[in-house]
Amino acid sequence: MITDQLNIPKQICKRCILPGTFPGIKFNENGLCNHCQKQIDSSQTSNTSTKKRNFRYRLDALVHDLKGTAPVYDIIVAYSGGKDSSYILKLLKEQYNLRILAMTLDNHFVSPAAIENIKVITDKLAIDTLIIRPPWAAIKPMFNLTAQKDIFSKTTLMRASSICTACIGIVKSIVLKTALEMSIPLVGYGWSPGQAPIQSAILKTNPQLIQTNQKVLINSFPLELKEKLNQYFIPDSYFKTFKEKFPHNIHPLAFFDYDEDHIKKELKKMGWKSPEDTDSNSSNCRINAYANQCHILRHGFHPYVWEIANMVRQNIMTREQGLIKIYSDQNKEMVSYAKEKLQQ
Amino acid sequence: MNEIKKTIRKFIIENFLFGEEDNLKGDTSFLEEGIIDSTGVLELIEFLEEQFDITVKDDEIIPENLDSLNNLEKFLTRVEAK
Ligand SMILES: [Zn+2]
Numbered sequence: 001m002i003t004d005q006l007n008i009p010k011q012i013c014k015r016c017i018l019p020g021t022f023p024g025i026k027f028n029e030n031g032l033c034n035h036c037q038k039q040i041d042s043s044q045t046s047n048t049s050t051k052k053r054n055f056r057y058r059l060d061a062l063v064h065d066l067k068g069t070a071p072v073y074d075i076i077v078a079y080s081g082g083k084d085s086s087y088i089l090k091l092l093k094e095q096y097n098l099r100i101l102a103m104t105l106d107n108h109f110v111s112p113a114a115i116e117n118i119k120v121i122t123d124k125l126a127i128d129t130l131i132i133r134p135p136w137a138a139i140k141p142m143f144n145l146t147a148q149k150d151i152f153s154k155t156t157l158m159r160a161s162s163i164c165t166a167c168i169g170i171v172k173s174i175v176l177k178t179a180l181e182m183s184i185p186l187v188g189y190g191w192s193p194g195q196a197p198i199q200s201a202i203l204k205t206n207p208q209l210i211q212t213n214q215k216v217l218i219n220s221f222p223l224e225l226k227e228k229l230n231q232y233f234i235p236d237s238y239f240k241t242f243k244e245k246f247p248h249n250i251h252p253l254a255f256f257d258y259d260e261d262h263i264k265k266e267l268k269k270m271g272w273k274s275p276e277d278t279d280s281n282s283s284n285c286r287i288n289a290y291a292n293q294c295h296i297l298r299h300g301f302h303p304y305v306w307e308i309a310n311m312v313r314q315n316i317m318t319r320e321q322g323l324i325k326i327y328s329d330q331n332k333e334m335v336s337y338a339k340e341k342l343q344q
Numbered sequence: 345m346n347e348i349k350k351t352i353r354k355f356i357i358e359n360f361l362f363g364e365e366d367n368l369k370g371d372t373s374f375l376e377e378g379i380i381d382s383t384g385v386l387e388l389i390e391f392l393e394e395q396f397d398i399t400v401k402d403d404e405i406i407p408e409n410l411d412s413l414n415n416l417e418k419f420l421t422r423v424e425a426k
Contacts (some may be wrong), residue, residue, distance in 0.1 A: 094409030
């Protein structure tokens with residue numbers, strides 16, 4: 001069996017693959033973790049397929065109300081070129097015919113395969129792409145610091161590595177900032193169903209809450225870095241000026257059917273290539289393996305295990321697929337690539 | 345401490361403080377103390393909706409309602425009274 005070659009910890013949930021090293025985890029006498037037990041309790045009261053259907057109605061209604069009201073774009077989508085964000089571009093274009101702006105952060109580690117996919121998909125769907133590329137002088141110290149140190153709270157680090165948290169923080173801010181500046185009423189993310197609860201799949205962003213969250217994130221950085229990164233965050237004045245214009249965030253993959261193989265198959269028909277197929281050392285982001293390794297060494301668990309365990313628990317992914325994703329070694333060449341680049 | 349507060353306190357401690365409850369006071373700001381982050385807020389809402397059988401509206405998702413045990417208690421008492 002392929003799972004024989006994996007580094008599976010001794011103690012791991014019998015169902016969802018969360019390890020005994022995961023913060024706050026408790027196992028019952030059957031080897032089920034507290035998160036799985038909670039899900040069993042709550043699934044008796046809630047029906048996921050009804051919930052999903054209701055969210056689709058809500059999105060239909062929202063699109064009906066907002067489509068065409070903005071000057072140029074109906075929605076801005078945070079776009080990495082990966083399968084999930086590529087797929088939501090397809091969904092939003094083909095099912096809703098929205099005027100879409102795809103926005104990509106070039107963090108200097110975007111793989112050539114991902115760049116190619118971004119071009120292929122946005123051409124095929126006739127979507128504008130806006131790429132923002134902060135200079136290496138801003139990116140390098142941010143990644144060097146977060147590679148070496150955990151500057152974010154324990155809760156945040158439960159779900160993502162320090163490197164990813166810093167980078168995604170910037171993505172979210174730039175996307176929202178652009179939405180406000182361009183009066184775009186919707187913001188789309190390709191979060192997988194394991195990344196955020198379905199309850200928040202459609203949510204009007206609240207200026208006060210965003211401002212508080214942003215303040216906490218920015219204050220995690222040391223002063224010198226804060227000055228370098230400041231321009232990527234939302235200026236304080238925006239929270240007043242654009243108070244009435246804060247967009248709705250939507251995460252369509254939380255309520256549309258999610259099947260990795262199906263998504264890949266659909267995208268391949270459009271010319272999208274799976275990074276693993278083009279080059280075994282490839283992924284969308286070439287700092288990812290290093291980010292994972294730093295996190296595993298410091299915390300004893302994989303930064304994606306929360307997301308993947310959620311998907312195993314929801315039967316979106318098999319247990320074996322989850323084990324392979326989480327308990328395989330990080331690609332050594334990718335780790336050295338990122339490490340060396342950060343020295344340059 | 346009333347039941348609402350006890351239930352929420354237990355949820356916060358189990359899910360965000362990993363059992364370490366020392367610093368959690370009634371007026372401790374979840375956001376500013378890094379106890380709950382932006383994804384955590386979404387999980388808190390999920391919990392409130394299921395546990396108390398309520399719907400938290402978009403315009404109710406503000407620090408004033410959610411960002412401490414005291415604020416949550418006031419908010420839930422108000423919502424449940426409706
Ligand atoms: Zn489990």
